[in-house]
Amino acid sequence: MTEIFGVPTQALFGQLLIGLINGSFYALLSLGLAVIFGLLNIINFTHGAQYMMGAFLAYILANKAGLGYWWSLALVPLLVGAFGIAIERSMLKPLYKLDHLYGLLLTFGLALVIQGLFRNEYGTSGLPYAMPAELAGGRNLGFMFLPNYRAWVIVASLAICLGTWFVIEKTKLGSYLRAATENPALVQAFGINVPRMITLTYGFGVALAALAGVMAAPIYQVSPQMGADLIIVVFAVVVIGGMGSIMGSILTGFGLGVIEGLTKVFYPEASNTVIFVIMAIVLMIKPAGLFGAQK
Amino acid sequence: MKMKRTIIAAALAALAGTAGAQVSDGVVKIGVMNDMSSLYADIGGPGSVVAAKMAVEDYLKATKSKLKVEVLAADHQNKPDVGSQIVRQWIDVDKVDAIADVPTSSVALAVSEVVKQKGKAFLITGAASSDLTGKACSPNSVHWLYDTWMLANGTGSAIVKTGGDTWFFITADYAFGHALERDTEAVVLKSGGKVVGKVRAPLNTQDFSSFLLQAQSSKAKIIGLANAGGDTINSIKQAAEFGIVKGGQNLAGLLVFITDVHGLGLDKAQGLIFTEAWYWDLNEASRAWTKRFVAANKGKYPSMDHAGVYAAVLHYLKAVDAAKTDDGTKAIAQMKKMPTDDPLFGKGRIREDGRKIHNAYLFEVKKPSESKYPYDYYKLRATIPADQAFRPEKEGGCPLVK
Numbered sequence: 151m152t153e154i155f156g157v158p159t160q161a162l163f164g165q166l167l168i169g170l171i172n173g174s175f176y177a178l179l180s181l182g183l184a185v186i187f188g189l190l191n192i193i194n195f196t197h198g199a200q201y202m203m204g205a206f207l208a209y210i211l212a213n214k215a216g217l218g219y220w221w222s223l224a225l226v227p228l229l230v231g232a233f234g235i236a237i238e239r240s241m242l243k244p245l246y247k248l249d250h251l252y253g254l255l256l257t258f259g260l261a262l263v264i265q266g267l268f269r270n271e272y273g274t275s276g277l278p279y280a281m282p283a284e285l286a287g288g289r290n291l292g293f294m295f296l297p298n299y300r301a302w303v304i305v306a307s308l309a310i311c312l313g314t315w316f317v318i319e320k321t322k323l324g325s326y327l328r329a330a331t332e333n334p335a336l337v338q339a340f341g342i343n344v345p346r347m348i349t350l351t352y353g354f355g356v357a358l359a360a361l362a363g364v365m366a367a368p369i370y371q372v373s374p375q376m377g378a379d380l381i382i383v384v385f386a387v388v389v390i391g392g393m394g395s396i397m398g399s400i401l402t403g404f405g406l407g408v409i410e411g412l413t414k415v416f417y418p419e420a421s422n423t424v425i426f427v428i429m430a431i432v433l434m435i436k437p438a439g440l441f442g443a444q445k
Numbered sequence: 446m447k448m449k450r451t452i453i454a455a456a457l458a459a460l461a462g463t464a465g466a467q468v469s470d471g472v473v474k475i476g477v478m479n480d481m482s483s484l485y486a487d488i489g490g491p492g493s494v495v496a497a498k499m500a501v502e503d504y505l506k507a508t509k510s511k512l513k514v515e516v517l518a519a520d521h522q523n524k525p526d527v528g529s530q531i532v533r534q535w536i537d538v539d540k541v542d543a544i545a546d547v548p549t550s551s552v553a554l555a556v557s558e559v560v561k562q563k564g565k566a567f568l569i570t571g572a573a574s575s576d577l578t579g580k581a582c583s584p585n586s587v588h589w590l591y592d593t594w595m596l597a598n599g600t601g602s603a604i605v606k607t608g609g610d611t612w613f614f615i616t617a618d619y620a621f622g623h624a625l626e627r628d629t630e631a632v633v634l635k636s637g638g639k640v641v642g643k644v645r646a647p648l649n650t651q652d653f654s655s656f657l658l659q660a661q662s663s664k665a666k667i668i669g670l671a672n673a674g675g676d677t678i679n680s681i682k683q684a685a686e687f688g689i690v691k692g693g694q695n696l697a698g699l700l701v702f703i704t705d706v707h708g709l710g711l712d713k714a715q716g717l718i719f720t721e722a723w724y725w726d727l728n729e730a731s732r733a734w735t736k737r738f739v740a741a742n743k744g745k746y747p748s749m750d751h752a753g754v755y756a757a758v759l760h761y762l763k764a765v766d767a768a769k770t771d772d773g774t775k776a777i778a779q780m781k782k783m784p785t786d787d788p789l790f791g792k793g794r795i796r797e798d799g800r801k802i803h804n805a806y807l808f809e810v811k812k813p814s815e816s817k818y819p820y821d822y823y824k825l826r827a828t829i830p831a832d833q834a835f836r837p838e839k840e841g842g843c844p845l846v847k
Contacts, residue, residue, distance in 0.1 A: 165658065375483055
């Protein structure tokens with residue numbers, strides 16, 4: 151069997167694929183962050199908590215209302231998105247005119263409060279969430295055993311990411327959004343309700359986080375700190391991709407998932423720091439990020 | 446990072462605020478420190494504080510002792526620097542006499558140094574590294590509950606005996622994981638088995654699939670999980686997803702707590718075999734204690750760590766009264782001198798190296814159909830008698846043992 155640095159190529163294929171799967175979560179989450187930052191200029195530190203709420207809500211729907219995975223996939227993003235909208239309306243709105251730091255502090259504080267509430271109620275060991283029966287099991291690809299559910303995660307997240315990119319970059323609605331961030335007064339003068347658009351955009355970004363949470367529930371433990379563990383990495387992804395760049399965050403999400411996966415093979419001890427090392431290097435060479443526009 | 450530092454500073458400032466409550470030497474202060482908010486928080490966490498308070502209450506009621514006892518709590522966030530910082534503050538400013546629990550071996554090793562320097566008492570229950578009674582032993586520490594040698598010896602030899610003779614380790618990359626891997630490897634080799642590979646995963650990893658895939662391609666019969674808490678739960682959950690057990694390999698959870706089994710659910714955890722030092726449903730006394738604990742702990746059942754904190758604090762208070770001092774070094778010496786006796790671990794003793802000696806138990810997780818009432822999770826497979834459960838005193842390399 152051929153080997154690369156002592157690792158059989160077959161095993162390497164498997165690791166690449168796994169990297170892509172983890173990258174799907176990074177991409178989904180960083181996409182939401184990028185949309186919110188790009189269009190609202192808010193550094194949404196509540197994103198991790200909203201992802202965690204997505205997973206918990208799926209758990210609650212399953213255990214209290216008897217609604218399964220597919221129902222959750224449809225309902226949870228709406229519910230958590232609505233929660234996001236309520237936050238935007240009541241708390242974030244007054245902060246738009248102020249420095250970024252205020253938004254960051256508010257959202258960070260909110261994240262701590264939400265996590266604290268869930269921890270108080272559910273503890274930290276995590277709760278089991280069953281995989282949907284349709285996606286249980288897996289297939290043998292020859293070089294690895296691929297669980298069906300993981301295959302679904304890649305496909306779904308790619309579709310959502312590309313769809314979002316298409317809407318924002320290629321449609322009329324997207325062009326309004328982009329114009330409104332450049333010059334809200336002018337766009338409003340054309341008769342477009344800019345504040346509502348911004349509110350809905352925030353809701354959409356939050357819904358993306360919740361969707362990622364539902365998709366994560368069957369794989370990871372549903373626990374209050376699941377978002378906090380992930381959010382720091384996701385922020386690094388956004389910074390590497392370039393704050394606010396939609397395509398940048400998608401590509402970096404998948405790319406860094408793969409790099410992290412490979413690190414787990416060649417030097418596992420560094421697998422939770424490699425992304426930050428890359429971030430430091432990128433910031434030194436291209437301070438605006440790989441895909442960010444220099445302002 | 447900056448944010449984190451600010452928060453830590455704020456937390457320390459909040460702690461400093463309690464300094465005004467400094468009292469005469471007539472008060473025995475016990476600081477319960479553990480992971481209050483992250484992956485190990487259900488194992489110890491606020492439950493350990495509940496257990497310590499129960500011990501104080503029970504002791505004062507049963508003995509009519511005149512001691513004044515206070516229990517403090519803090520979160521070390523699994524970071525050795527944060528942990529030793531808090532302990533310094535507790536000892537220097539708040540006049541804390543004993544530190545209890547302290548899971549996460551890297552933190553416990555750091556704290557042990559500080560406690561030794563300051564001549565206080567350290568009641569270790571949550572940490573696992575057998576080095577705490579080996580080369581890093583201290584005249585100021587008692588290691589109550591379990592250690593990596595006990596876990597390795599109980600689980601490792603049982604599994605090798607039933608044919609699991611090739612092993613691959615997925616190890617948490619810090620002091621505890623390393624010690625657990627080392628001690629288990631020694632047992633596997635001694636029993637005639639072989640270790641075909643190992644991988645070091647960072648603490649608090651979300652996704653274990655890369656590591657599991659490496660374990661899968663190693664073709665080892667047994668995948669040894671030298672990790673704990675959330676890491677163990679995620680490994681077991683994802684191993685099921687990748688069809689590892691169906692493919693003929695078996696998992697060995699080297700450190701599993703009842704809270705982990707609860708988090709996994711019986712359908713995923715069934716059949717797991719592991720060693721613990723205590724289980725709530727062991728006997729009448731443990732059930733009675735559990736009933737009171739559950740009422741005080743928001744309906745959550747106790748882990749062995751909670752039982753350990755209770756028993757260790759109880760014995761410590763007896764020693765303080767017997768030695769008529771809360772001087773740490775003298776209290777620990779007294780703890781070693783007196784035989785131990787409590788409702789949860791029965792009669793036992795503490796060795797010169799600080800190791801508390803009691804039975805260990807090999808458990809198997811029940812099938813969902815076998816579980817009859819809440820938290821009815823374990824079947825007892827074997828009892829490992831106290832004199833065989835722990836590393837012989839001479840082999841540890843503790844300088845206190847002559």
